[in-house]
Amino acid sequence: MSSSSSVTNSKPFFVRLLIPFVMGIICTSRITVFAENIWIYCGLFGLTSLLLIGLCYVKLALYRNKICIGVYINIVVFVVGGWITASHDERNCPHHFSKIKSSYLKVRIDEEPQLKNGNIRFKAEVVMAYEPQRQAATNGKLMVTCKIDSSNVMVLKYGDVLLLPSNFKEVNDPLNPATFDYKTWLANKEIYHQCFLKSSQIKVLDSGKGNWLIDYLIKLRLKQVDYFKKVFKNDVDYAFCSTLILGYRTELDDEVVDIYSKTGTIHALSVSGMHVGLIYLFLNLALAFLNKNVTLEWVKTLTIILFIWFYALLTGFAPSILRSAVMITAFIIGKQVNRKTNGCNILAFTALVLLLYNPLYIWDIGFQLSFLSVLGLVYLHPMISNWINIEHRFLNKIWLAISISVAAQLITFPFSVYYFHSFPVYFLISNLFISIPTTLLMYFGILMLLFKLDFLAPVIEWLIWFTNSGLGQIAKFPMSVIPKLWLSEFELLFLILFVALLVCGLSCYNKRLIILSAVCLLLLQSASAYEEWTAFKQKKIIIYSLRGNYGVGFISGKTAIVMTQLQQDDHIFKKEIQPYLDKHYVNEVFVTSGNKPFKRGNLTIDANLIRFYDHVVDKDDLLRYCKTKRKAIVRDIR
Known part of the structure; x- marks a missing residue:
C-alpha cells in the first residue's frame, strides 16, 4: 500500500480538509467585508504563494517543515471554500436579472410546483429579461407565488417556460421579532427575490424544458403518489405513506406533524439516512447470492449503488438523502476494495463532496442535524453501547436501539434546542416504539409500489394507525415537551463545548476535559441566570x-x-x-x-x-x- 493511501485510510484526512473548508464558507457567507473582497484575497494569496514557493521552497527546505506545509494547506483549503461560495452567489454576476431593467421576465420552473391554501408556489430560473426594443439573457432564481383563479384554471409543471411581468422585489425581513426568518431561509436556497401574481398575469410559452431526468422522476413520483391515493381509503394514510417513502409532504396533516415533533420522531417523516440504510440492508440481503466471486460481487455493488441513487433522485435529492447516498456509496466501494473504512473520514468526505456541489448546504438545518446524527452513531454509539454488557440476545437488541437513540439525540441536542426551542422528554420511548412499525411500513410500501400489491394496503393502514395512535398517547404524557428553550449564540457555544468536552472526557477518561466541561456548564448557567435576572426587570x-x-x-x-x-x-x-x-x-x-x-x-x-x-x-x-x-x-x- 502506498503512503498516500495509508494516510487517507488510517488518519482523518478528509476531516482535516473539511474544517478549513467549512470556515471559508462561513466567513464568505456571513462576513460582508470578506465576501466582497474574496477575489482580491484569492489573487493576492495566489501570487504570494507562488513567490514564496519559488524563492524559499528549496533554500529554506520548506518541504521538511511539516507545520509550515500544514498551515499552508489549511489556508489554501480555506481560500478555496471562500472562492467556491462567492462564485456560487449568482448576485455577483453582472447578468443577474435584478441588475437589468426590464418589463417582463422569461422564466423556467425549476422545481415541482406546490399547491397550498389557494396558492401555487414554485422556484423559477430567470433566463431572459425583456424591455421594449431590447432583450438580455439573464441568470438568477425567483420565488413565484400565484393566486389561483377559479375562472382561469392553470396547470403548471416542472420545466414549463413562462412570461411574467417584472414586478419582483427583494424578500422582506421578518416583520415581527423572533419569528421564522423566511428571507434567510430562501437566501440559503440561493433565492433573494420573490413576486406575487394572479394567474391572469402568467403566460405559458413552452413546456418540457427542464432536465429530462428530473422531469421523468417527478412524473414517476407523482404517478406513485396517485397510486397511493387510489389504494388507501383516507387522505391521512395516503399522505403519510407518500411522505415516508417518497418524500412528498405537501398534503401531510399538521396534527400528525405536531405529534411527531412533540415525541422527537420528526426524522421519520423526512426521507433520510434511515430510509437509505433500510434499502441498502434489503438489497444487500436480496442479492446475497452474488457473493460467489469478485466479478459478481462488483455486479452486486454497482446494482445496490444504482438503486440507492435512483431512490435519491426519486425523492427530489433532499440534502439528507444526498448525504446518505454519497456516504453509503463511499462505504460500499471502500468495503468492496477491502479497505478499512474510517466512519468519521467517510462522513467528512461526504460533507466535502456535497459542499463542493452546493456550499449553502452548510446552512440547511436538516443537513446539519443529519450529519451530527451520523457522527453520533459513528463516534458516540460504540462508547455508549459498551456502558452495559447484556448477554441476552433480545435485551441486547433493545439496549442497542436505546444506545443509538441516545447517541444521536445527545450530539444533536444543542442545535435542536437552538433551532426548535423545545426538547422532547420521551424521545427514547418514542423512537423505540416506532422502530419496528416504520421499518415494516418502508418495506411493505416499497414492495407495494414495485409490484402493485394492493392487498398490502389494509396492513399498511393498520400500521399507520397503530404508529400514529401510539405516538399520540406518548405526546399526551405529562411534561412530554420542555418548551420555550431559547438560546443565544453564546449559550449555544457553551452548550456545544459542554457536550463535546464531556463526551471526549468520558471516552478518553480525561479529568481535565471533564472539569472544562463543568466550567462550560457553569458559564451556561451563569448566562441563563443573568438573562432571567434581566427578564425580571x-x-x-x-x-x-x-x-x-x-x-x-x-x-x-x-x-x-x-x-x-x-x-x-x-x-x-x-x-x-x-x-x-x-x-x-x-x-x-x-x-x-x-x-x-x-x-x-x-x-x-x-x-x-x-x-x-x-x-x-x-x-x-x-x-x-x-x-x-x-x-x-x-x-x-x-
Whole structure:
C-alpha cells in the first residue's frame, strides 16, 4: 500500500480538509467585508504563494517543515471554500436579472410546483429579461407565488417556460421579532427575490424544458403518489405513506406533524439516512447470492449503488438523502476494495463532496442535524453501547436501539434546542416504539409500489394507525415537551463545548476535559441566570405588525398584556406574537381587545388613553399606527 493511501485510510484526512473548508464558507457567507473582497484575497494569496514557493521552497527546505506545509494547506483549503461560495452567489454576476431593467421576465420552473391554501408556489430560473426594443439573457432564481383563479384554471409543471411581468422585489425581513426568518431561509436556497401574481398575469410559452431526468422522476413520483391515493381509503394514510417513502409532504396533516415533533420522531417523516440504510440492508440481503466471486460481487455493488441513487433522485435529492447516498456509496466501494473504512473520514468526505456541489448546504438545518446524527452513531454509539454488557440476545437488541437513540439525540441536542426551542422528554420511548412499525411500513410500501400489491394496503393502514395512535398517547404524557428553550449564540457555544468536552472526557477518561466541561456548564448557567435576572426587570412596549389585525404588547417583568382582537390559541397569535414573549421569559400572558376599560398592574386602558407606567398614549392613534404596513417596533421603558 502506498503512503498516500495509508494516510487517507488510517488518519482523518478528509476531516482535516473539511474544517478549513467549512470556515471559508462561513466567513464568505456571513462576513460582508470578506465576501466582497474574496477575489482580491484569492489573487493576492495566489501570487504570494507562488513567490514564496519559488524563492524559499528549496533554500529554506520548506518541504521538511511539516507545520509550515500544514498551515499552508489549511489556508489554501480555506481560500478555496471562500472562492467556491462567492462564485456560487449568482448576485455577483453582472447578468443577474435584478441588475437589468426590464418589463417582463422569461422564466423556467425549476422545481415541482406546490399547491397550498389557494396558492401555487414554485422556484423559477430567470433566463431572459425583456424591455421594449431590447432583450438580455439573464441568470438568477425567483420565488413565484400565484393566486389561483377559479375562472382561469392553470396547470403548471416542472420545466414549463413562462412570461411574467417584472414586478419582483427583494424578500422582506421578518416583520415581527423572533419569528421564522423566511428571507434567510430562501437566501440559503440561493433565492433573494420573490413576486406575487394572479394567474391572469402568467403566460405559458413552452413546456418540457427542464432536465429530462428530473422531469421523468417527478412524473414517476407523482404517478406513485396517485397510486397511493387510489389504494388507501383516507387522505391521512395516503399522505403519510407518500411522505415516508417518497418524500412528498405537501398534503401531510399538521396534527400528525405536531405529534411527531412533540415525541422527537420528526426524522421519520423526512426521507433520510434511515430510509437509505433500510434499502441498502434489503438489497444487500436480496442479492446475497452474488457473493460467489469478485466479478459478481462488483455486479452486486454497482446494482445496490444504482438503486440507492435512483431512490435519491426519486425523492427530489433532499440534502439528507444526498448525504446518505454519497456516504453509503463511499462505504460500499471502500468495503468492496477491502479497505478499512474510517466512519468519521467517510462522513467528512461526504460533507466535502456535497459542499463542493452546493456550499449553502452548510446552512440547511436538516443537513446539519443529519450529519451530527451520523457522527453520533459513528463516534458516540460504540462508547455508549459498551456502558452495559447484556448477554441476552433480545435485551441486547433493545439496549442497542436505546444506545443509538441516545447517541444521536445527545450530539444533536444543542442545535435542536437552538433551532426548535423545545426538547422532547420521551424521545427514547418514542423512537423505540416506532422502530419496528416504520421499518415494516418502508418495506411493505416499497414492495407495494414495485409490484402493485394492493392487498398490502389494509396492513399498511393498520400500521399507520397503530404508529400514529401510539405516538399520540406518548405526546399526551405529562411534561412530554420542555418548551420555550431559547438560546443565544453564546449559550449555544457553551452548550456545544459542554457536550463535546464531556463526551471526549468520558471516552478518553480525561479529568481535565471533564472539569472544562463543568466550567462550560457553569458559564451556561451563569448566562441563563443573568438573562432571567434581566427578564425580571424588563419593561417593554412592542407594536406588532399583523396583517388585518392589531397587536400591542405591554411587558412588565415576566408578565405581558397583549391588546389584540386575536385569541391566544389563534394560529396568528402563536406564530407572530408568542415567540417574542417566549424568548423574553414571559410566562404569564393576558389578552384584552382594548374595547372596554382595562386595568392590571401598571397598565390602564381607558376609552381614549393607554397608560403604561409613566407613558401615556392616545389609543386611537396607536390603533391607526398598528394598521400601517411596517415592521414591528420594540421600545424599552425607562
